[in-house]
Amino acid sequence: MSRSVFRIVAIPFMAVVFGVLIGALLIVSQGGSPAEAYKALLVGGLGDSDAVLRTLQKATPLIFGGLAVAFAFKAGMFNIGGQGQLLVGAVFAAGVGFGIDGLPVLIHLPAALIVGAVAGALWGGIAGTLKATTGAHEVIVTIMLNFVAGNLTDWLAANPWKDNSGSNIVARTPLIENSATIPTFGAVPVGFLLAVSVSVACWLVLERTSYGFEVRSVGHNRHAAQYSGMKVGWIMSSTMAVSGMLAGLGGAVESLGVDGRFEAGVNVGLGFEGITIALLARANPLGVVPAALLVGLMEAGAARMQYKSDVAPELIDVIQALILFFVAAPIIIRWLLRMRHDNSEQVQLGAGWGKS
């Protein structure tokens, strides 16, 4: 048991180590001091309760985005539309958040979260249903839906739902009501706790329920799933809907817990980072949390790193890219560590590619 856990964790762990080491070389080549830079990064992400709060806040949408991608992976599909699903989740949650007042927190906040989740589920479900009924590849469809979602939410924020208070000229909604705002306990945002619970729930659904068994079966061997009487089309559409729901929840938590409103252009890129997180977690929902925390930490500490040691914050992006590279190409790490190849520990990640 412990040996197999080690095998599963070894690749992502080494990927991070190599990413950080090569990052250090880059810092040196720029005439900086890696020790100083990384120290500033850590202090910026963990140094005091504000820093921790920042890290947790950054990690929260990443957890949702990572779960969205990981869940779809399990059914052998590549949801590259986390961005679009997140945007619709964010804008509709904000819509409920500012558009209704006079509700108690216990009704208003869950309602806003649910509307965000449902919006994301519909957005993801479109791609899944098209795949199941017409064979349209989910990668293409979700990419296109990203554009639709981007324009739709921009338009909503700039026109019907625009904040018209004072002299505002930015495309953004009004601030949401207090009754729809996700509270914070000390340094721990409630959104983060929600994200952790959702990832545990995802794991339980996948590993312990008959629905999860169907999802995994479709992901590993669609023919065997069909032979076994599973409704492959329905499982594909529903999995994409769940995946979209997770991304939508991430967007909702951003609007309701971090930004306090929806603003066009603010959440750009979050959905794509979900792919990094899911790969780093090797598509395991429980692995998504530490992976998101790691990336969240880097992002939270980047500003301080730049301020203290004059290292460009883009270095963080480079390190992330390196980590992703090493995770996606585990052969390099095996070679570096002289690890023998062992088929049994391979996780199917790119199953959505190449198969019709």
Next chain:
Amino acid sequence: MAETLLGAYKVRKEFPGVLANDDISISLRPGRILALLGENGAGKSTLVNILFGMYRPDDGHVIIKDEVVDLRGPDEAISRGIGMVHQHFQLVPPMRVVENIVLGAEPTRHGLVDLAEARRRVVELSERYGLEIDPDALVEDLPVGMQQRVEILKALYRDADVLILDEPTGVLTPQEADHLLGVLRELTETGLGIVFITHKLREVLAIADDIVVLRNGQVVGETRPSDTDESGLAEMMVGRNVMLQVEKSVSRPGEPVLEVEELEVKDDRGQIALDGLSFEVRAGEILGVAGVEGNGQRELVEAITGLRVPSVGVMKIEGEELTGESPRQITKKGVAHIPEDREKHGVVAIYSLAENTILNRYHRKPFSIRGILRRDVIRLHAQDVVDEFDVRTPSISVPASSLSGGNKQKLIVGREFSDDIKLLIAAQPTRGIDIGAIEFIHRRILEQRDKGAAVLLVSAELDEILGLSDRIAVLYDGKIMDVVDAQDANREKIGLLMAGITD
């Protein structure tokens, strides 16, 4: 000339919980055919995978042309003249035959692939060895026998002087198998050596020069065809006397369970594969479907089990029309299905054995309750299947991919037999299974019949059809040529019908 073309010296290989090869030494000499024989899980595939550089032995050496080598991978084995035809072909289906054969060793001119030259060489090779093939056909359009030919040509193209074939005849029709044996014999005339794995004793006796028998990872015997016979080999393999032909009582057919009327089914390309088929299978009888592969057997099985929707016709089970219903609806009626292609339909390779034993029943009590899987029940069930069907494995938690081919098959049969069966659809139920296990599975099929199940047995093995069936339907070109009572059937009669000849 080398004494030992390819050999193993004290090779040992351990997988978690299994000693797959234990101190094995073998030696293949030029121009000879070495047959490896042994029960499912005895370690045959492991051994040849080591010889081909796919696994590294924990101990011992591989010998190529009298030289001890440390193979770093199949590439190195290939460059040293070893060719292997895997049971799962390593071809690129949408590419042409020539392209597949030269892939990775293309002749070039001015830095570009010289397809004309490649084609010329391929044609020459195939003529020289009597392996006729259309070099311009797409691999995906070829039947399995032809695809295998492409694999063999691929090895010969790379100047292999050793060919390793892991159960090459498992997927072939008897005619194709006979042809292959002839080709192999011819190949040895040029000095080529061949390692050949099979479960069919007839083939071993027909073609091998040397026979090595493995059991539990060890060499338990070496012999030659002239010194033994089928039952001698069977006893060496299994360590006991094996009944090569199970005894069966007279059937007492009851009501019709499966009724098929005017069934028309199209294949993947939209061509008519089954052309107005009508027949019935009664409770307590076995209807064998004989026929050269590709005459509609697959489509028939898929139509009855709900994997393919018939274009015309009616299919009834116990009087209830189920034409075009989903596999789940059909299973619910008490239909069990041993699929023809075990890797594609039968197992999920990375699932544990336990998960594989619930593939088509995970949604029911007692395996899940209100959508929650009950892992303790599942484990007990899996352990039962593994014990009862003698699936050789260190535990039920290992992935199905770690099972040997025949043990996967036993797992599937065990899963399908663990329910009350009204109708059993058995497609190639003993493909890849050793003779001891064949005897066992044949007994179990007869037991189901005697308990009142209707059995539709589809098999490319004439002996299996003749040995088990009560009636035999012969499929030819999507039609039933004739239905013969088993008492009136013999190899010749069925063989003629299979070729489409009626008198």
